Amino acid sequence: MKAIDIGTAPGRPLGGIRTKQALLRKMVSFILRLLNTAGLLLLILIFAMPFVWMLSTSLKTLPETMIFPPEWIPHHPVWSNYIDAWQTGPFLHYLTNSVIISVSILILQMLTIIPASYAFARYKFIGSGFLFGVVMVTLMIPNQLIFLPVYLELSAFKLLNTHLGLILPFASSAFGIFLLRQAFRQISDELLEAARLDQAAEWKIIVRIMVPMVKPVLVTFALFSFIAHWNDYFWPLVMTTNEVARTLPIGIAKIREVEGVGTWNILMAGNVILVAPILVAFFLSQRHIIKAFVYNGVK
Amino acid sequence: MTVWHKLRPYSMVAPAIIIFSLFFIYPIFYMIYLSMFDWNFVSPTKAFVGIQNFVDLLSEPEFRQVLSNTTLYTLLTVTLTTGLSLLLALWLNRGNFFYGIVQGAIFSPHIISLVSISLLWSWLMDPEYGLLNWVIGLFGFAKLQWLSHPSTSLISLVIVAVWKGIGYNTLVFIAGLQSIPADIYEAASLDRSRPWTTFTKLIMPMLSPTIFFLVIINMIGSFQVFETIAIMTQGGPVNSTNTLVYYIYEYGFRFFKIGYASAAGVILLFIVGILTIIYFKLLSNRVHYR
Numbered sequence: 001m002k003a004i005d006i007g008t009a010p011g012r013p014l015g016g017i018r019t020k021q022a023l024l025r026k027m028v029s030f031i032l033r034l035l036n037t038a039g040l041l042l043l044i045l046i047f048a049m050p051f052v053w054m055l056s057t058s059l060k061t062l063p064e065t066m067i068f069p070p071e072w073i074p075h076h077p078v079w080s081n082y083i084d085a086w087q088t089g090p091f092l093h094y095l096t097n098s099v100i101i102s103v104s105i106l107i108l109q110m111l112t113i114i115p116a117s118y119a120f121a122r123y124k125f126i127g128s129g130f131l132f133g134v135v136m137v138t139l140m141i142p143n144q145l146i147f148l149p150v151y152l153e154l155s156a157f158k159l160l161n162t163h164l165g166l167i168l169p170f171a172s173s174a175f176g177i178f179l180l181r182q183a184f185r186q187i188s189d190e191l192l193e194a195a196r197l198d199q200a201a202e203w204k205i206i207v208r209i210m211v212p213m214v215k216p217v218l219v220t221f222a223l224f225s226f227i228a229h230w231n232d233y234f235w236p237l238v239m240t241t242n243e244v245a246r247t248l249p250i251g252i253a254k255i256r257e258v259e260g261v262g263t264w265n266i267l268m269a270g271n272v273i274l275v276a277p278i279l280v281a282f283f284l285s286q287r288h289i290i291k292a293f294v295y296n297g298v299k
Numbered sequence: 300m301t302v303w304h305k306l307r308p309y310s311m312v313a314p315a316i317i318i319f320s321l322f323f324i325y326p327i328f329y330m331i332y333l334s335m336f337d338w339n340f341v342s343p344t345k346a347f348v349g350i351q352n353f354v355d356l357l358s359e360p361e362f363r364q365v366l367s368n369t370t371l372y373t374l375l376t377v378t379l380t381t382g383l384s385l386l387l388a389l390w391l392n393r394g395n396f397f398y399g400i401v402q403g404a405i406f407s408p409h410i411i412s413l414v415s416i417s418l419l420w421s422w423l424m425d426p427e428y429g430l431l432n433w434v435i436g437l438f439g440f441a442k443l444q445w446l447s448h449p450s451t452s453l454i455s456l457v458i459v460a461v462w463k464g465i466g467y468n469t470l471v472f473i474a475g476l477q478s479i480p481a482d483i484y485e486a487a488s489l490d491r492s493r494p495w496t497t498f499t500k501l502i503m504p505m506l507s508p509t510i511f512f513l514v515i516i517n518m519i520g521s522f523q524v525f526e527t528i529a530i531m532t533q534g535g536p537v538n539s540t541n542t543l544v545y546y547i548y549e550y551g552f553r554f555f556k557i558g559y560a561s562a563a564g565v566i567l568l569f570i571v572g573i574l575t576i577i578y579f580k581l582l583s584n585r586v587h588y589r
Contacts, residue, residue: 039390040397040398040401043387043401043404043405044400044401044404046462047404047405047407047408047462047466048404049430050419050420050423050430051407051419053419053422053423053430054419054422057422065428066427066428067428068427068428068432068433069433069436070428070430070433111314112314112315112318113315115311115312115314116311116312116314116315116316118311119307119308119311119312120312123307123308123311125305125308125309128308131312131316134316134319134320134324135315135316135319137323137324138319138323138324140571140572140575141323141327141568141571142519142520142523142571143323144523144525144544145523145544145564145567145568145571146323146326146327146330146564146568147547147548148330148333148547148551148557148560148561148564149325149326149327149329149330149333149561149564150322150326151551152329152333152340152557153321153322153325153326153329168318168321168322169318169322171314171318172314172315172318172319174319174323177315202307227410230412231410231411231412231413231414232412233412233413233414233526233530234525234526237529238548238552249412249414249415250414252412252414252415252418253414253418253530256418264422264425264428267418267422268418268419268422271415271418271419274412274414274415275411275412275415278410278411278412279407279411282403282407282410283403286399286403289410290402290403290406290470293406293409293410293467293470294467294470294471294474
């Protein structure tokens with residue numbers, strides 16, 4: 001195979017030509033580097049611009065939002081948009097609900113997935129294949145697919161419009177069990193045997209030795225789960241008909257109903273309230289969060 | 300002691316299995332059961348109608364459009380997301396600080412609530428004062444109606460989905476590229492293999508499990524798109540963005556045709572089920588790559 005690209009051409013031209021070629025090569029690589037940097041900046045722009053635009057709109061007056069071509073910097077930042085957005089509904093209540101529900105789900109998931117994944121990884125028992133099959137089927141069923149029967153079920157249990165109704169269906173996680181089982185499997189047997197020789201109780205071994213060893217996976221899963229439920233719009237929308245258990249995303253989406261279509265400045269202020277904490281947390285712990293989400297794609 | 304030893308694993312998996320059975324396994328069967336009845340949610344009796352709901356659904360033009368909307372949305376979203384993110388991954392697969400920032404930037408929409416993204420993009424796509432019309436205006440294009448016109452509404456939703464999904468896909472691809480052993484690249488460069496040949500003969504086959512994974516995950520996700528539609532278009536204009544989950548939601552919660560909505564749910568379950576089976580078949584075939 002003959003190399004065509006300039007970088008690896010094995011020619012041995014004489015003096016003058018050689019320097020000319022070298023110069024050309026330098027220029028080409030300079031232009032390529034320039035294009036590359038420009039492309040990277042464009043990428044950042046495509047993803048950052050909407051957020052900057054959101055922030056800019058959130059500080060405008062209503063007439064300022066209706067200027068075309070748009071202006072990026074509002075003349076007199078209208079901070080009261082945030083107060084207006086906050087007052088369109090019981091936002092403190094929504095916030096409390098979001099915290100209660102996301103945190104409860106996380107705690108319950110930890111309590112259910114750690115023992116289950118440990119048992120699947122470390123014990124042989126009759127029916128384990130079938131029971132793990134149940135986990136796998138659950139892993140494959142998106143909950144947007146079965147919301148209707150679950151709604152009827154929760155309605156029969158009198159759990160609609162309650163926190164419990166938004167928590168219980170997610171009290172365990174098939175994805176978490178799947179992830180954690182892999183991690184428990186990778187721990188060497190010798191460690192376990194040594195602990196058993198010390199006559200330590202099995203639950204102590206699990207809590208004191210095994211769980212700390214899978215801590216990175218647990219942190220990964222916790223981030224994944226918390227963000228997913230904090231952001232969830234579908235489930236609280238479908239399972240609530242009044243304000244009792246509604247969460248932040250529902251509140252933000254409702255601003256439009258309260259303020260009317262077209263009040264983009266108030267809407268974007270509400271949006272900043274919802275997005276900013278997550279974005280800040282993301283850029284502070286970017287590497288961990290990315291790992292949390294990409295993990296299931298690779299392992 | 301020995302009895303406890305035998306029972307211990309069961310007691311450890313029981314809480315999780317009970318939750319799954321109650322909220323995932325049982326509802327599937329319940330939905331299949333409901334799909335064979337005519338029921339309005341309040342009436343004390345359910346009338347058995349057999350497969351009539353399915354027959355009605357499939358012969359109804361509105362539902363057929365819903366199916367074709369969902370399929371078109373899925374095909375476009377999956378192709379664009381997977382294809383573009385593969386290209387981005389090949390480009391951005393570098394370790395330095397600047398590339399890290401770019402990776403972070405394209406990933407950021409993934410962790411943001413779909414509510415925020417939908418509201419933000421509704422505003423960006425505003426036909427009168429939206430930023431997007433300004434941007435395309437810079438390139439000399441006339442203002443578009445985006446979500447407000449049936450000819451552009453579905454593709455507008457695809458754009459939002461690609462924008463949200465591309466970062467995650469790219470990073471999964473990058474992780475896949477990095478799991479390819481370095482000596483394979485070295486061997487290729489020693490052989491003076493051309494970049495294109497290296498890509499098609501080496502990288503693509505090594506990456507194929509990742510590609511399958513992403514295509515299936517994206518497909519399953521796209522088939523159940525709901526949030527963007529509920530917030531940005533409500534299925535309109537003229538039914539042009541009505542998709543399966545939104546349809547089920549409307550028929551269940553607005554028109555109270557539980558049996559009908561359940562039948563649509565069973566059809567969606569069927570589609571997702573087939574995709575899952577295909578995925579696992581491909582997964583079991585991929586063993587020889589590793």
